[in-house]
Amino acid sequence: xxxxVVNGKQQRVDAVPDLPLLWAIREDLxxxxxxxxCGMALCxxxxxxxxxxxxxxxxxxxxxxxxxxVTTIEGLSAQGTHPVQRAxxxxxxxxxxxxxxxxxxxxxxxxxxxxxxTDADIDTAMAGNICRCGTYQRIRAAIHxxxxxxxxxxx
Amino acid sequence: xxxxxxxxxxxxxxxxxxxxxxxxxRLFPRGRGATHAQTPGVFTPNxxxxxxxxGLVTITNSVPEMGQGSMTxxxxxxxxxxDADWKKIRVNQAPADPKRYANPITGSQSYGGSRGVxxxxxxxxxxAAAARQMLKQAAADEWGVPVDSVDTEPGVVVHRATGRKLAxxxxxxxxxxxxxxxxxxxxxxxxxxxxxxxxxxxxxxxKATGRGIYGMDVQVPGMLVASIERPPVVSGGKVQSFxxxxxxxxxxxxxxxxxxxxxxxxxxxxxxxxxxxxxLKVTWDLGPVAQVSSAQISSEYAKLSGQPGxxxxxDGDVEKAMAAGGRTVEAAYEVPFxxxxxxxxxxxxxxxxxxxxVVWAPTQNPGSSQTTAAxxxxxxxxxxxxxxxxxxGGFGRRGETDFIVDAVETAKAVGAPxxxxxxxxxxxxxxxxxxxxxNVFRAALDAGGMPTAWWHRIVGPGxxxxxxxxxxxxxxxxxxxxxxxxxxxxxxxxxxxxLNKDFGVPVGYWRSVGxxxxxxxxxxxxxxxxxxxxxxxxxxxxxxxxxSPRHRAVLELAARRAGWGSAPPKGRGRGIAVAFSYGSYAxxxxxxxxxxxxxxxxxxxxxxxxxGIAVNPDQVKAQMEGGAVYGLTAALYGxxxxxxxxxxxxxxxxxxxxxxxxxxxxxxxxxxxGEAPGGLGEPGxxxxxxxxxxxxxxxxxxxxxxxxxxxxxxxxx
Numbered sequence: 001x002x003x004x005v006v007n008g009k010q011q012r013v014d015a016v017p018d019l020p021l022l023w024a025i026r027e028d029l030x031x032x033x034x035x036x037x038c039g040m041a042l043c044x045x046x047x048x049x050x051x052x053x054x055x056x057x058x059x060x061x062x063x064x065x066x067x068x069x070v071t072t073i074e075g076l077s078a079q080g081t082h083p084v085q086r087a088x089x090x091x092x093x094x095x096x097x098x099x100x101x102x103x104x105x106x107x108x109x110x111x112x113x114x115x116x117x118t119d120a121d122i123d124t125a126m127a128g129n130i131c132r133c134g135t136y137q138r139i140r141a142a143i144h145x146x147x148x149x150x151x152x153x154x155x
Numbered sequence: 156x157x158x159x160x161x162x163x164x165x166x167x168x169x170x171x172x173x174x175x176x177x178x179x180x181r182l183f184p185r186g187r188g189a190t191h192a193q194t195p196g197v198f199t200p201n202x203x204x205x206x207x208x209x210g211l212v213t214i215t216n217s218v219p220e221m222g223q224g225s226m227t228x229x230x231x232x233x234x235x236x237x238d239a240d241w242k243k244i245r246v247n248q249a250p251a252d253p254k255r256y257a258n259p260i261t262g263s264q265s266y267g268g269s270r271g272v273x274x275x276x277x278x279x280x281x282x283a284a285a286a287r288q289m290l291k292q293a294a295a296d297e298w299g300v301p302v303d304s305v306d307t308e309p310g311v312v313v314h315r316a317t318g319r320k321l322a323x324x325x326x327x328x329x330x331x332x333x334x335x336x337x338x339x340x341x342x343x344x345x346x347x348x349x350x351x352x353x354x355x356x357x358x359x360x361x362k363a364t365g366r367g368i369y370g371m372d373v374q375v376p377g378m379l380v381a382s383i384e385r386p387p388v389v390s391g392g393k394v395q396s397f398x399x400x401x402x403x404x405x406x407x408x409x410x411x412x413x414x415x416x417x418x419x420x421x422x423x424x425x426x427x428x429x430x431x432x433x434x435l436k437v438t439w440d441l442g443p444v445a446q447v448s449s450a451q452i453s454s455e456y457a458k459l460s461g462q463p464g465x466x467x468x469x470d471g472d473v474e475k476a477m478a479a480g481g482r483t484v485e486a487a488y489e490v491p492f493x494x495x496x497x498x499x500x501x502x503x504x505x506x507x508x509x510x511x512x513v514v515w516a517p518t519q520n521p522g523s524s525q526t527t528a529a530x531x532x533x534x535x536x537x538x539x540x541x542x543x544x545x546x547x548g549g550f551g552r553r554g555e556t557d558f559i560v561d562a563v564e565t566a567k568a569v570g571a572p573x574x575x576x577x578x579x580x581x582x583x584x585x586x587x588x589x590x591x592x593x594n595v596f597r598a599a600l601d602a603g604g605m606p607t608a609w610w611h612r613i614v615g616p617g618x619x620x621x622x623x624x625x626x627x628x629x630x631x632x633x634x635x636x637x638x639x640x641x642x643x644x645x646x647x648x649x650x651x652x653x654l655n656k657d658f659g660v661p662v663g664y665w666r667s668v669g670x671x672x673x674x675x676x677x678x679x680x681x682x683x684x685x686x687x688x689x690x691x692x693x694x695x696x697x698x699x700x701x702x703s704p705r706h707r708a709v710l711e712l713a714a715r716r717a718g719w720g721s722a723p724p725k726g727r728g729r730g731i732a733v734a735f736s737y738g739s740y741a742x743x744x745x746x747x748x749x750x751x752x753x754x755x756x757x758x759x760x761x762x763x764x765x766x767g768i769a770v771n772p773d774q775v776k777a778q779m780e781g782g783a784v785y786g787l788t789a790a791l792y793g794x795x796x797x798x799x800x801x802x803x804x805x806x807x808x809x810x811x812x813x814x815x816x817x818x819x820x821x822x823x824x825x826x827x828x829g830e831a832p833g834g835l836g837e838p839g840x841x842x843x844x845x846x847x848x849x850x851x852x853x854x855x856x857x858x859x860x861x862x863x864x865x866x867x868x869x870x871x872x
Contacts, residue, residue: 019426027380027424032372033365035547036425037498038579042807045498073365080364088363092355092773095781096222097362098369098498098547123816130807132498132548133222134784136818138777 002062006031007075017063021055022046024062025072033073033101037130044129047102048072054109056128073101076108084108087146095133103129107143116147198327200286200335202255203279204233210310210324212239217249217256217264218271219519220358221549222781223836224774225271227356231770232276235349236283236342239323240310246357251525251541264522267554267664269737269834272770276832284339286330293329294321309348344768344829353773358545370517370544373504375572379409381565382428382576384435385417385585388800390661391442394418401434411435412568416557416585419565425576444659444800449591452658452797453489456593456614460487464612464654465630467640471648476608482600484687486680489861490672492588492795493665494804496812499547500582503562506572511538512563517546519553527556531563550785551664555587583810584802587663588795590615590635592672596680599648604688605698608648611639611677616657618664637669638734638841639677643706644699660797666785667837670736674841675790675848675862678732682849683858692849693719693731705765706733709742709826712763716824717744727758728854732845738833739766740826743783745819745846749855753866757787757819757847762839764823767830775835779823782839788813790844794863 004011004021006029013024020039025031025048034057037045041056048057049071050064076082080089084107087093094100103126110117110125117125122143131139199205205213214233218225226246234244249256253264260274287307294312295302298319306313311320344351361367386392397418399411407427412419420431477483503516505528512532518524521541529536546553562575577585592615599608617632619625625632631640631653640651665671685695693714700707710733714720723729726748733742746759762779769775792811796803804810848859855869 015424023424023426026372030374031365032368032374035369035499036371036576037500038806040579040806040808043498043579043812080360085363089355089359092359092777094222094356094359094362095224095777096220096498096546096548097358097367098545100362101365104363127814127816130498130812130814132496132550132785132812134781134813135777136784136813136815137780137821139815140818 002066004062004065004070005068006070007072013062015062018061020058021048021060021062021065021070022057025057025070031072031074035098035101037099043099044106045099045102047105047129049105049109052109052112054106073105076104082108083146083149084111084142086149087142091138091142091145093135093138093142095135099129099131103131103139107139107146110143111147111150115151117143196327198286198330200289200330201282203282204237204286206323206327208324208327210240210243210322212237212244212323214244214246215249215256216246218266218275219521219543219546219549220248221519221546221553223271223778224356224771226358227354228272228770228774229275229279230357231349231354232272232279233283235347236280237287238307238309238348241349241354243310248543249521251521251539253522257522265520265554267519267551269836269838273738273832273834280341281339284341285336288336288339289330289333290323290326292333293326296329297321297326350768350770351772354771356774367545369499369547370502370504370515371499371547371576373515373544373574375504375506375515378504378572378574379421379423379569380425380428380574380576381419381421382425382432382578383414383417383419383561383581384432384437385581386439386441388441388444389585389797389802390659391444393440393442395438395440397438398436401436402431405431405434410569412565414561414564414568416561419561419568419575421565421569421573429578441800447658447660447800448798449796452591453593456489456656457487459654459656460593460595460612460614462654464614464652466650467631467636467653468649468651470646470650473608473610473648473650476648477597477599477610479599479607481602481607482687484598484600484684486596486683486860488594488596488676488679490592490675491793491862492591492660493789493793494583494586494588494795494810495548495550495552495665496583496810497548497550497552500579501552501558501577502575503558504572504574505562505566507532507563507567511540513540513542514559514563515542515544516559516562517544517553518559519546519549519551520556523556524559527559528563531560532567550666551668552587554664579807580805583804583806587661589665589671590618590662594676598680598684600684600688604690606644606646606684609642609644609646610650612652612654613639614654614656616660616662617653617655618662618668620655621657621662634664634669636673638673638736639669641735642677643703643735644681644696645702646699667736667840670734670837670841671786671789674732674734674736675844678734678842678845679848679858679860682730682845682852686852696731696733705740705828706735708828709733709740709763709765712824712826713742713744713761716763716822717761719744728850728852730846730849730851730853732842732849734838734841736834736841737837739764739835739838740833741838741842743842743846745843745850747847747850747854749851749869751871753868753870755791755851755864755866755869757817760819760821760843762821762823763826764838765826765828765830766833766835766838767828768832769825769827770832772825775825776823778835779839780821782837783821783843784813784818786840786843787847790847790862790864792863
């Protein structure tokens with residue numbers, strides 16, 4: 001039994017310590033916003049925050065998350081009003097949308113670190129997240145927009 | 156507004172559509188063929204829409220939402236003709252029920268070929284127009300005024316003379332009692348309220364919050380999770396024997412069962428099922444495909460290209476024109492197998508009981524999912540409920556039903572609901588690949604450099620041929636020659652042949668299908684002719700498109716917007732290409748550069764698109780942006796190779812995808828031709844690879860005739 005703190009809630013997961021965090025989130029806690037895409041930290045669909053840093057939950061054992069704060073897309077904001085989420089909706093970034101939870105978690109972590117990221121910052125922070133629908137141009141624009149929203153006093 | 160296919164609706168195993176919606180497109184008098192009682196207080200003129208007493212409009216979208224925006228586009232079309240209030244609309248995804256929801260052109264509930272808008276628009280408009288006419292009549296009756304004295308505004312009927320208004324919700328009961336008009340009057344384009352405007356996608360909020368339910372996210376009470384150990388070969392492999400002792404010893408593994416596509420390990424969670432797979436000892440009968448490797452495919456294709464193929468098109472007399480002398484140009488082009496790589500690996504969930512079967516699946520093919528499940532379970536199709544979830548990408552891959560077979564067989568075998576999931580490795584190694592082909596060209600040019608003869612022979616498998624779906628006595632697979640047979644250039648002597656060579660590698664529909672590779676091949680070769688003639692590639696094409704005005708118009712628009720004719724920014728080359736596919740015309744100009752090590756950088760993609768009518772222009776742009784990335788990924792990286800029948804690629808490290816740091820600027824210009832609607836999911840792909848390779852030729856003088864682009868060949872000496 002391992003205790004995790006996910007989206008501010010203490011959760012107990014009955015699993016082996018090397019179970020990838022992704023599956024504890026999806027199958028035990030039923031938080032299905034975080035996706036499986038590759039299982040090898042190659043696509044970023046499984047990105048969550050561990051103590052605020054973006055990690056690939058598909059290769060992170062739950063033992064490594066014990067006692068730390070895990071944030072998933074469901075916990076990024078209560079009402080879907082994080083500036084990154086607002087910008088995503090405003091610019092209609094998603095197409096199929098399957099990768100977007102991971103994209104948004106990576107983008108939110110970037111903005112937490114850097115209030116005004118440049119295109120180069122975005123490339124570095126977001127290159128680990130594949131989007132097969134090809135929404136990259138809108139992701140870039142939406143991150144700039146989210147930065148502006150955040151500065152405008154958004155929650 | 157709710158556009159969410161909620162989990163609860165999914166789990167009900169059906170569609171809570173208020174029932175009684177059997178009135179079809181033919182707009183039968185209500186009741187004919189009805190199998191359910193009408194719901195009181197709900198106006199249900201047909202299967203596409205209903206309105207309740209609160210004025211909430213429920214629209215049923217039959218086209219799976221795979222990213223192309225069908226949920227929104229369908230709604231725009233129906234809401235516009237209905238004059239619905241955009242804020243009082245809910246969308247449901249249609250179940251498998253071909254009698255009600257089939258595509259009126261294909262007659263099936265299989266969705267590919269960029270057919271969402273172009274095949275359904277007229278039907279949806281008529282269905283909504285009939286409803287609007289009934290609401291107007293209901294209001295006119297209520298007021299005792301002639302129907303032509305009333306009009307509609309979003310969600311209300313207005314009496315013009317007095318300004319009196321009745322909301323649609325207030326007219327539900329009266330409208331429900333009226334006959335359904337057979338030939339309702341449609342709006343004229345100047346009356347459109349939503350069509351042609353940039354409306355937000357209805358699914359953006361759920362996709363920005365993780366709430367959207369994809370196939371992988373389905374939860375059914377008592378559900379187990381399964382994964383199938385598949386043969387090492389891409390097709391034809393069979394289980395000879397297996398030992399599941401070690402797999403069954405793993406805590407959490409519940410069942411191990413043999414199914415058509417391998418050995419299913421059924422467990423309490425996905426990683427356990429995968430661990431169970433690894434513990435299996437399977438002896439495989441690998442079958443004949445184990446003899447097949449990529450090098451052999453290439454060399455046999457090349458050898459066969461000397462033999463005549465089936466004639467797909469013959470204008471004039473190519474042989475005679477070639478014999479007449481003048482300059483000839485020859486070339487050979489080759490393209491590899493490609494996998495779709497949907498972000499969501501294949502999966503489906505099924506529950507089989509003696510009385511029925513329920514399938515939850517991210518499928519482009521609810522119709523065949525239903526008949527497939529019926530065949531496996533022995534149930535009649537109407538006892539099989541298919542719930543289409545959101546699709547994490549489709550691109551043609553999800554028109555197949557192999558993953559439905561997996562889920563239904565496994566669920567049937569274990570007697571519990573099963574979510575059957577593929578790993579990424581399964582997905583890449585057991586796909587339905589875009590066909591690898593080999594192409595030979597010969598052309599003759601006149602004294603002015605213009606082509607007098609064009610001869611093109613394609614060697615490779617045919618998708619329809621392999622699937623046994625060639626119609627009648629057709630000898631040429633239309634999917635194999637799409638984009639080649641319909642070459643738009645005005646060349647008096649033209650012959651296109653196809654030689655069917657199938658090594659047994661499963662082939663399938665890959666975003667834009669034949670046009671995806673044939674546009675690369677033909678648009679590169681016509682570029683070769685332009686350069687051989689010493690002419691500008693844009694002007695050369697333009698001159699040959701005199702009889703193809705829509706091709707020419709997008710070509711001209713792309714060229715103008717890209718600044719064709721001016722010098723490209725320093726260090727960059729510019730290339731152009733044009734193609735028709737799936738009812739739309741697209742032209743691209745691409746600017747690219749090459750680093751000293753040969754690495755290609757794409758800077759700018761200018762796209763001109765004529766899709767007839769642009770229902771949601773911002774989403775037209777989104778599809779062009781996505782098509783550019785899909786086409787560039789294929790050109791730069793895409794390659795599936797075989798070694799002894801096994802696919803050598805397995806995950807994104809060796810089957811790479813374009814990433815954000817490689818993303819060019821994509822500019823899209825929509826040409827409003829006022830023609831009938833064309834497709835959009837696919838037409839943005841075909842011109843991309845040739846425009847890029849033509850740009851690289853302009854820059855380096857090196858002609859790329861084999862994809863993917865080999866950067867070592869572009870390296871500066």
